[in-house]
Amino acid sequence: MMARFALVPSILLCAIGFYGAMLWTVVISFTSSTITPRYEFAGLAQYVRLFTMDRWHVAYTNMFVFGALYIACSLIFGVLLAIALDQSIRGRNLLQTIFLYPIALSFIVTGLAWQWLLNPTTGLQNYVRGLGFESFAFDWLSSPDRAVYTLVIAGVWHAAGLVMAIMYAGLGSVDGEIWRAGRVDGIPRTTMYRRIILPMLKPVIIVCVVLLSMDVIKSYELVVAMTGGGPGYSTDLPAKFVVDNLFTRTNIGLASAAATLMLASIIVLLLLFGWLQKERVAR
Amino acid sequence: MIGVQIESLSRHFGALPVLRDISMEVQPGEFTVLLGPSGCGKSTLLASIAGLDDLQGGRILFDSADVSDLEPAERNIGMVFQSYALYPTMTVRQNLSFGLEVAKTSKADIQERVTWAAQLLQIEPLLDRKPSQLSGGQRQRVAIGRALVRKTNLFLFDEPLSNLDAKLRTEMRVEIKELHRRLGATFIYVTHDQVEAMTLATRIAIMQGGRIEQYATPEDVYERPASLFVASFIGAPPMNLLPATLKQTSHGVVAFTGDHTVSLKGYPFKIAPADGQPIVIGIRPENILIDGNVAPTLRAEVVVVEPLGADTLVWVDCAANRMAVRTHPKEAKGLSGSIGLSFKVENLSIFSKDSGLRL
């Protein structure tokens, strides 16, 4: 009994700190706060302002471009790596080392490493030119249209290992007799994976997608470390937009409105996830 | 119908030998059961016949054609697994047809085979369900169906009934036997349940430690076990075993066990017995008669009487050996104390104590 009471303060603290902060953000988003919180109801004014800002549109669109590519590529690479692991006993340790370590790194480290690699004057372009290919150009990092794809490259490198680890565990849990049955039926391995094994692992894949989606919505460090949102604000993402407005531009109301929209996006995503799960149980 | 010849097959995992020099021949149309305790290598032998594992030695021939290097699919077999191994995301119909689709069988042909198998196994109402929506027995039928649609003449079963409850197991047993009769195909069937083995098999291969101890008809295995292991493995309760010593006397061969002398005159020795050889006498519980009047062969103390309904087991102690006697319930009534036991020499099995083999 006492033990239970002992937990109460920490649970309360958590609830207030976490959900309280969320609630506060939502409340502030409906006020006219700027530098400091001001509890003066302003209706949807902050949201209207948000939607007139090109920078917010770029950030929100980037989230979908980056998100779609990041999730799709991380899944594809992660799954292929997991299958490679599942197939080969040799090289397993090497693959695991190469792709599992990035998970342990912070996005900052990943971002900086890739920033250095992709930077035209220090990285890959410079290196290849040094080999004698003078016309070689890889300057996505400094191109407003392409810079967002460099985020995808670094992000995928970071996340593919996680997908690999989760999927590898999933593949390992498949009953060996299913494979044997497939061999008796004469089903090629690729067909086996495509038509039987991966469909069996749909719940595991959904978990991966959700984890990756969370990454996308809250991705901040990667942008800061790699592009700083630039060139211009071409690689801004909502999280970066929020932090910038909160701390450097001191526009709490606007930042809260943006944060509330992010929260709404997450809730939509969770609902979608819940629905997919239920769908699965129903079948 | 396909005959299967296995020639000095050996298989090991690392340094651990699992199959040691196995040779056997399964006749076309036969129902062969591989029987043995857990871990004796039954599944490994079956997987070798299916081509699921690489061999370390020996050959496998189907109708005298060497198939040792063929993939399972090329061997054209149907196989049913212990865990059923159905494709969980596919409907029953897809489970049956998937292998055929991949093999590019024509649509009409697939349709016809699926319908035929579904009818035979009475799973037509289940065709559009997923495996997770089926009971154990229904899953088992689907697994058999998936083997059937391959239209092969050799079926391999790995403990197909072990996940079912006792009642369903009895029902499915009858159905599998009926299926064998209707298809006329060759069946090789793994089990560790001796009732299944005795009821289904045309011949039983009893395995132990990666070897085949005896490969014979159920009657032979039961009445003339080839080794001490088979004698103690088959039958519930198993054969009574009495250690004894052989003596050549003027009255013929006799065995001494404790203070008793058992005449072995008329026993068909395969090998001429040596004087003073240590042996084990085996006798089935139902072959022992309880009679107090006529000069009994053995005297024993009654320990417990167990009525089983149709018959009764009387447990007795005879010269420090616990023995079971199966008798009629009426005869067993009021049995206690010292009783006399007798048996016929032709019902005995005699084993060499050293080699464990039948003499």
Ligand SMILES: Nc1ncnc2c1ncn2[C@@H]1O[C@H](COP(=O)(O)OP(=O)(O)OP(=O)(O)O)[C@@H](O)[C@H]1O
């Ligand atoms: N992949 C493997 N690696 C190492 N040893 C194995 C492997 N598969 C089986 N064995 C060993 O081989 C022996 C025989 O295994 P097998 O599966 O053929 O037994 P079984 O007779 O089918 O037993 P059960 O009735 O329990 O299914 C066992 O001792 C087992 O430990």
Ligand SMILES: [Mg+2]
């Ligand atoms: Mg087995």
